[in-house]
Amino acid sequence: MITNENKLLSLYIHWPYCESKCPYCDFNSHVNEICDPKQWIKSYTNQLLDMNEQLLKHNVSFNNLNAIFFGGGTPSLMPLEIIDSILRTASNLFGFKENIEISLEANPSSYEKKKFKDLEELGINRISIGVQSLNDENLKFLGRRHSSLDAQLAVEHAVNTFNNVSVDLIYAFYGQKLLHWTNELEIFLKHYDLQHLSLYQLTIEKGTRFYTDYKKGLLNVIDNDYAADFYEKTNEILKGHNFLKYEVSNYAKKGFDCKHNKNYWKSENWIGIGPGAYGRLWSSKQNIKRIEYQNYKNPKTWLSNNINRSEFENINFFSNVTSDIDTLTMGLRLYEGIESFKLFDQSIIKSNAFTELQNKKILKVKNGMLKVEENYMIKLDSIIDFLINS
Ligand SMILES: C[S@@+](CC[C@H](N)C(=O)[O-])C[C@H]1O[C@@H](n2cnc3c(N)ncnc32)[C@H](O)[C@@H]1O
Ligand code: SF4
Structure with missing residues (x-):
């Protein structure tokens, strides 16, 4: 229920x-x-005011914000006055929980020493640095503007400024050697006292230059079995450094799971403001329903449509089935799994597929939690597809 x-x-x-x-x-x-910070402040503020009204209108009961996440794009390029204004308005409207986590994504090439201190003074207490690779050759392949030395300096400075530092890395791409990756990762983890890591296997996304190159035969992709070896070995190394895998690609020391992203995977309530951001709320009115607020994607369109009053591109009310598919898809990403009572109707899970996966020890139910076994998390998309569609 x-x-x-x-x-x-x-x-x-x-x-x-x-x-x-x-x-x-x-x-x-x-x-x-070139942006005029005053215009951006107006548009973000209008959206926050509107979301406050939406929370009241839909009787969304909540106990203050538990997390804020500045994502991008590259929010470390944001003018500080915009960040400051958003944090003040959010605090006035929604209130902050005592141990609120306020994260910001930073790119090592847009990092200046002074900025981390300024961000910390504004209230940012978690920084996520897009290091992406630990060697210059791979950084060049990934089209990054920073060197591995730039990244190391940024991480070092972050560790000295914040108590909660996360690093993003991309791995398992064609031509990368498993031994090189594991050596780099070991050295990196020994050197820096990090609390969180997001380790993503390279995916070729439609609409990117890599996708065009791949289609033209100019870019190869790694073999699936070799990618699985990368994943297994990476998990082992992280375990050895006291990082717990809590999501398919995310690892944290105890107590440092990313609170905002966890809200998202656990299908809690979140507000999303800014170009292309979306938010989701559970309305408590009459028949409980999941509502999604979608923002205009293009920055200029978003800015001009929100500068006088808040305007979303779409507001959707999910059907129970859509909501359940989303809750299941998101929840199974978490290593702890999903509470089955979060589904309106458990029959979206096909019982024969469920039994087969359980017998093969791919899926497990324990203490009311439905979860995918650790070694199979790399195959999550096909497992979910089999569960819902077979
Ligand atoms: C919004 S970006 C990060 C912020 C910052 N702009 C940066 O690049 O450092 C979020 C993360 O997604 C990951 N990412 C983006 N595209 C990816 C892809 N095609 N394959 C794997 N990881 C990807 C990168 O690790 C990146 O740091
Ligand atoms: S990965 Fe590159 S393009 Fe994507 S958000 Fe980060 S800096 Fe921007």
Whole structure:
């Protein structure tokens, strides 16, 4: 039975600009344009005010924000006055939980020593640095503008400024040797006292330059079995350094799971503001329903449509089936699994597929949690497809 009483609420802010566009990236990111901070502040504020009204209108009960996440794009390029204004308005409207986590994504090439201190003073207490690779040759392949030395300096400075530092790395691409990757990772983990890592296997996304190159036969992809070896070995190394895998690609020391992303995987409530961001709330009115608020993707369209009053591109009310598929797809990404009571109707899971996966020890039910076994998490998409569609 779904209720809304103890649901958490977090806030996602999208900043869409970067210094350059990386060839693998399909995020809503655009090369930096001159921006007037006052206009951006107005539009973000209008959206926050509107979301406050939406929370009241839909009787969304919550106990203050537990997390805020500035994502992008490259939010370390955001003018500080915009960050400051968003944090003040959010605190006034929604209140902050005492141990709120406030994260910001930073790119080592847009990092200046002073900025980390300024961000920390504004209230940012978790920084996520896009190191992407630990050697210069691979950084060049990934089209990054920073060197591995730049990245190391940024990480070192972050560790000295924040108590909660995360690093993003991309691995398992064609031509990369498993032994090189594991050696680099071991050295890196020995050297820096990090709390969190996001380790993504390279995916070739439609609409990127890598996709065009791949289609033209100019870029190869790694063999699936070799990618699985990379995943297994990576998991072992992380375990050896006291990182727990809590999601398919995310690892954290105890107590440092990313709170905002967990809200998202656990289908809690979150507000999403900024170009292309989306938010989801559980309305408590009459028949409980999941509502999705979608923002205009193009930064200029978003800015001009929100500058006088808040305007979403779409507001969708999910059917129970759509909501259940989403809850299941997101929840199974977590290593702890999903509470089955979170589904309106468990019959979206096909019982013969469920039994087969359980017999093969791919899926497990324990203490009311449905979860995928650790070694099979790399095959999650096909497992979910089999569960719902077979
Ligand atoms: C919004 S970006 C990170 C922020 C920052 N702009 C940066 O690049 O450092 C989020 C992360 O997604 C990962 N990512 C993006 N596209 C990817 C792809 N095609 N394959 C694997 N990881 C990807 C990268 O590790 C990246 O750091
Ligand atoms: S990976 Fe980061 S820096 Fe590169 S285009 Fe995507 S968001 Fe921008």
